[in-house]
Amino acid sequence: MEPSDISKEIKRLIDLIRYYNECYFQKGISEISDYGYDQLLERLTRLEEAHPHLKWPNSPTEVVGERLSKGFEVVYHQTPMLSLAKTYSEIEVVQFVERAKKMFPNATIDFICEPKIDGVALSILYEKGRLVRVVTRGDGEKGDDVTRHVAQCLPLPQNIQNPPCDAFEVRGEAFMSKAVFKALNSARKAKGEPLWANPRNITAGTLKALDVEGVKARQLAFYGYGFYGPSYTCPTQQAALALLSALGFSVPPTYKVCHNSVEIMAYIRYCAQYKKDLPVEVDGVVIKVNKLAQQDRMGRTSKSPRWAIAYKYQPERAHSTLQRVTFQLGRTGIVTPVAHFSPVPLAGTTVRRASLYNADELARRDLYLGDTIFIEKGGEIIPKVVGIDRARRHTDGQPVRFICSCPACGTLLHRAAGCVAYYCPNKQGCLPQLKGALLHFAHRKAMDIDALGPKTVDTLLEAKLVQTAADLYRLRYDAVNGLAGFQALSTQRLLANIQGSKTRPFDRVLFALGIQHVGETVARKLALHFRSMERLQGATEAELLQLPDIGEKIVQSILDYLKDPYQQTILNGLQAAGVQFILPEPVDTLLPFSSKNFVISGTFQKFTRAECTKLIEAAGGRVLPAISSKVDYLVAGTKVGPSKLTKAMAWGIPILEEDELIKMMA
Ligand SMILES: [Zn+2]
Incomplete structure (x- = not known):
């Protein structure tokens, strides 16, 4: 490369990294996967090392991770909170071990390996055994005072009996356990609220929330890994972990003292295999020189200690080329943009499609066909687009725009006030919606009509024998028998199945109706409270809002459904067919x-x-x-x-x- 090209490339990388930093730290959005981000940083570091005279002052390679947020008191750390050098390469771990051994040719040196927790680093200050202050890592020199937030959502030892010295500092990682994260998201889902992307974002968001009271329900946890007392030193990192544990802190659930690279590699593989069983998201292994005296001798660079390295697991992530975006229609008419890309292997399966969530998300991502996109598996099942490699953008590509009309029936899309989703309002004539509603009605957890699968629904819709769930109960043997795939036996089975569903209890009927935001749990609460469709239909907004865990969004959706003449016709049809519209009084039927x-x-x-x-x-x-x-x-x-x-x-x-x-x- 020409020198002018190199300096251009350096500028480009710095712009990109600053852009992603801003997204992440100021807006709380991860536009790029951690892996993609680390690759950019590494490319920049390599160029700066090869051409030191082209290095910028204040290059992002000199700045430790996170920026400071507005509205928090800034506190300087007593000793800088450095971030660890990171690597995805096993060879670099071996090189780190060799370097350390070379420094102490006549002494034994061992290493302690700890799982790397994907959370937020905190410094906790104690005086005379009493917790006085909690500060984030910030830029490494100074961080945000989050003591008030921590008091709401993170149980830490407040008073330590017999502290080892007068003043000391504990460092470690705040995080949200997988179980709490899952429960929190289920609750959001039940209320029809958007889901959190990952436990790390919500941990950072909780510690920086403007509404301190509002984060009470978010239980965070903490693993300690560092103890710093000016008048009390632990001889080894292992001893520091033991001390923290004795003082009442949780420490990482597994750690191991290793003597050489082979043992370290074995531990890295062990953690890779069992990290899914750990209660917390683990994204790598931290390897530290165990003896503190040796750590002190090794010192630090401007940014990281030389006595530790973080090995990061390659995430369950892939990148691919965006080929096209289609728009999928759900049973409630909501349109979801779906990215189609060249097939890539990802966490054991081949994926070729991923959700792009909604119109706002699509606009924010500013996608072009031909873009290189990063895909990860959210919750390890459904792939999602987590970012774009802007460095490889095709400027001649076509921008992807959201659509204005329904891809199935051509009706102009609507958007309800305050909602992110666009939907097709043509409930009565839009085939994918009719099909979706029927399949939901027949679902195992709803009316459980086993014989009514996607193929059968297609056949019945095509033959114009049914349009809504109420029509199912009016199906006649003669009309069905002889349709594609239907002979005497299969026809009898389908009709018996449908008739049999009339015994499903009222709460399942309510769920089967497919009212937006009314899942199984909400349906059951409604059924138990109102006990009949008639009483539910007579319910006021105030009465509905009184029910626990049923928010405004759900209430609005229920009211809209009940006053919709089209849905009223369906409800009348179902009632006439003899579907359960009441919950009999002795509660044991439920x-x-x-x-x-x-x-x-x-x-x-x-x-x-x-x-x-x-x-x-x-x-x-x-x-x-x-x-x-x-x-x-x-x-x-x-x-x-x-x-x-x-x-x-x-x-x-x-x-x-x-x-x-x-x-x-x-
Ligand atoms: Zn439509």
Whole structure:
């Protein structure tokens, strides 16, 4: 490269990194994957090393991670809070170990490996055993005082009996456990609120929230990994972890002292294999020289200590070329943009499509066809577009724009006030919506009409035999028999299936209607409270708002549904067909475990496993053989299977002991 090209390239990289920094730290948006960001930073570092005279003052390579936020008191750290040098390369870990060994040719040197937690670094100051202040890492020299926030959402030892010295500082990582994150998102989903992207963003958001009271419900956790007392030094990092633990801090759930690169690599692989079972998101392993005297001798660069390195796992991430964007129509008419890209392997499957969420998100991403996009698996199942490689943008590509009219029926799209989603208002004539509504109605957790799958729905819609759920109950044998795929037996089965669904209880009927934002849980609450469709139809806004966990958005959606003449016709049809519109008074028709799935493992004191299965089934629940996303509870006895236990913990599935199970059935 010509010198002028190199300096241009350096400028380009600096602009990009600053852009992403601003997105991340000021707006809380990650436009690029961590991996992509680290690659940019590494490219810049390499260029600066090769051409030191072209290096900018205040280059992003000199600045430690995070920026300061407005509205917080700024506090200088007593010793700088450096960030660790990061690598994705095993060879660089080996080189780090060799370098350290060379510095101490006549002494033994060992290393301590700790899982790298994806959270927010904090410094906690104690005086005479009392917690006085909590500060974020900030730019490494100074951070934000978040003491007030921490008091709301992060339990830390407030008073330490017999502190090892008068004043000391504890450093570590604040984070949100996978289970809390999952529960928080389920609650948001139930209220129809947008979901949080990852535990790290919400941890940072919680500690920097403007509304301190509002973050009370967000439980954060903390692992300590550093102890600094001017008059008390731990001889090793291992001793520091032991001390922190004795002082009442949680420390990383696993760590290991290693003597050479082979042991370190073995630990890195061990963590890679078991990180999914840990309660917290782990994105790598931190390797530190264990003895503090040796750490001091090794010193630091302007940005990082020389005695530690962070090895980061390659994320479950891929990049690909955006080929086209299509617009998918859901059962409620909501239009979702979907990115189609060249197929790439990602976490064990080949992916070619990922959600782009909504029109605002699409506009914000400012996509062009031909862009290189980063894809990650959110919640390890559904792929999502997490960023664009702006460095490789095709300026001649076509910009991607949201559509104005329905891709299926051509109707002009609408957007409700205060909503991000556009929808097709043509409920009565838009085929994908009709199909979606029927499939939802027939869903296992709704009316459970087994024989009514996607193919059958297509056939019935095409033959114009049904349009809405109410039409299903009016289907006649003669009309169905002889349609594609239907002979005497299959026709009888379908009709018997449909008629059989009339016994489904009222709460499932309410869920089956497919009212926007009314999931299973909300449907059950409505059914239990109102006990009949008639009373629900007569409910006022105020009455609905009084129900626990039912917010304005859900209430509005219910009211809109009930006063819609089209839906009223469907409801009348369903009522005439004999579908359950009331919940009979003795409450036991709504069994404590209806539509809940259980897995049983281990041995029990009060019953055998077979008896346990019968108890659960008698209470309306189902017992499944293995842990999956469909499971609501794991019932664990003694000798519970370790893989079931770790899987349940990883999925955030509540684990019940036998007494708890019995209590729930009462
Ligand atoms: Zn449409």
